[in-house]
Amino acid sequence: MAEKVTIATVARHARVSRQTVSNVLNAPHIVREETRLRVQDAISALGYRANQAARQMRTGRSRLIAARIEPTRDGINGSVLDRFLHGLTETADAAGYRVLLYTATDDEREIATYGDLLGTYELDAFVLVGTKYGDPRTAWLAGRDVPFVTFGRPWDALDAHPWVDVDGAAGTAQATRHLLAAGHRQIAFIGWPLGSGVGDDRRAGWGEALRAAGVDPTGMHRETEDGIAEGERLMRDLLVTVAPTAVVCASDSLALGALQALRGIHPPVSVIGFDDTPVAAAVGLASVSQPLGEAAARCVDLLTGVLDGNHETPTHVLLQPALALRHTA
């Protein structure tokens, strides 16, 4: 087993002091070029890597970002988080940060976990996915000046903290316009109960697109909890009440349910889902696709901006989704 290589080893090898090596790493511009090159040679020759624990003790920064991983609930939307996390890990890595996972069963426990992570690991920042009205987690973090970014807008106070989000209304509007352009006029919407920021946003995009085209959306939407069975139930209801020729859904789960309700129906009713999950791709369901890798990258950008004390960076980023067209639309 090779001896442990510390900054002192490098210093001896390059015939300089520890501090000079440290300067080469943290403030290269104040070291004479000749010396700098000698030190860098020694670093690569010895395979030196700065010990993060020691560095952290002095600087108080861990270069660690925390992200929550949830049990996949209905299972379909799980892959959204999966892809987001992948992007986050990749971008954070490039920025010199690592992603630490945590789980929690409820808000209270999650906040307790924050305290634990901050106290023991001195985490630099948090990334929260999905926030709700009056979220106690963001309030707790903000109250302690802990840097964090949310993927998802804080619907009740847009300037409360940095966030990255995808413009859901634009997505459903785009889907609706696509259906309008295909000649549809009876375009229904299946979404989530009133009062959820994301759900209301997606419904609003559909309604506005219809009104802009001179079509009255009144009575053409239905609300329920997420899930395939629920989607199927509401689609059956729509069929007998308003007989739409197309439907836009707030999620792929709902859209899949709708598809099942529409099996065998003629003429075929167009369906567009939301999230472009693998399930959608698998069954050929058209869906609104969120740029998750881009969203993750922007989260890291915002965080590094805050962490490096760069207050000029924007604190809100709203990305545009794309429509993934498949044979259901």
Add this chain to the structure above:
Amino acid sequence: MAEKVTIATVARHARVSRQTVSNVLNAPHIVREETRLRVQDAISALGYRANQAARQMRTGRSRLIAARIEPTRDGINGSVLDRFLHGLTETADAAGYRVLLYTATDDEREIATYGDLLGTYELDAFVLVGTKYGDPRTAWLAGRDVPFVTFGRPWDALDAHPWVDVDGAAGTAQATRHLLAAGHRQIAFIGWPLGSGVGDDRRAGWGEALRAAGVDPTGMHRETEDGIAEGERLMRDLLVTVAPTAVVCASDSLALGALQALRGIHPPVSVIGFDDTPVAAAVGLASVSQPLGEAAARCVDLLTGVLDGNHETPTHVLLQPALALRHTA
């Protein structure tokens, strides 16, 4: 902002020395009960949390486990990793460890990342998902005595390192027996090219179950890369060549392809997939379900066993899958 609470703060508050506080935390049995309680009161009164960086500097252990997160390839199987990671995070947490994510595009880079993570963060252990014949990653880790566990057997040397796996052969055998019991005799198999450990295992389970029932599996299987389109193609081929009444697939992707090829075919052909992904649940595809949470928990068990120097724990765990029956079988 409250002052930073260190072990010295606690020591003063409880009127003992630093070392006694440390002993209460790490070796409670050598501290007199009265003293121990006084210290514990001080700890909770002050909200003290041991600083991991300082601890790590002294002990050389980070209480960090690394796991790789991959971009979801065909998208369907991504959720498998997702669920595994969730279980890993949860169980590791309970054992006092945290999960750190990393990504890498190829083996060489992944190994470079190992060096980085070990050198900079002094990671305690790695969890690898999926290994292949002659995997350079496990060889590298083993060569440096880095503790690690794989989820998936090392097919070429079962005793090379600790692993947890799910008995794929048992899963396909169970699926096949279910079909046999339903009266099928013409049961085909769609799997992956010969030479992959996992693929060969799953095919073997199917073949053995058939032979055990006195049915000759010769000519009843087809091989291809994973994917929905490929599954569809091979199913069409099977239909015209051997006309099976049921088919077992090595993955849900292949099974979904098979389902598409079978749409409208009468009498219906039964299909059973593998992995019980959300897609399977969504479309009603019967599938072999892996106990992913259990697998993750066992991985953590094995790792803590190795890390705590407990060499009596078993080093291999083979879990049994369950059959999730749905309307396709």
Add this chain to the structure above:
DNA sequence: TATCCAGATTGGATCGTTCAAGATGGCGAG
């Protein structure tokens, strides 16, 4: 030649914890 200054380099202190070794006090055996 002496002085000064900016830039480069040096040694010591420090972060919070655990390890190793030493101090204290009570109790039983010789």
Add this chain to the structure above:
DNA sequence: CTCGCCATCTTGAACGATCCAATCTGGATA
């Protein structure tokens, strides 16, 4: 009574990096 032992607790040093202040160096200036 004294010694040694055990249980318990305390003290000093170390982990590996960065920060701080002091020192060194070489060239320009008086």
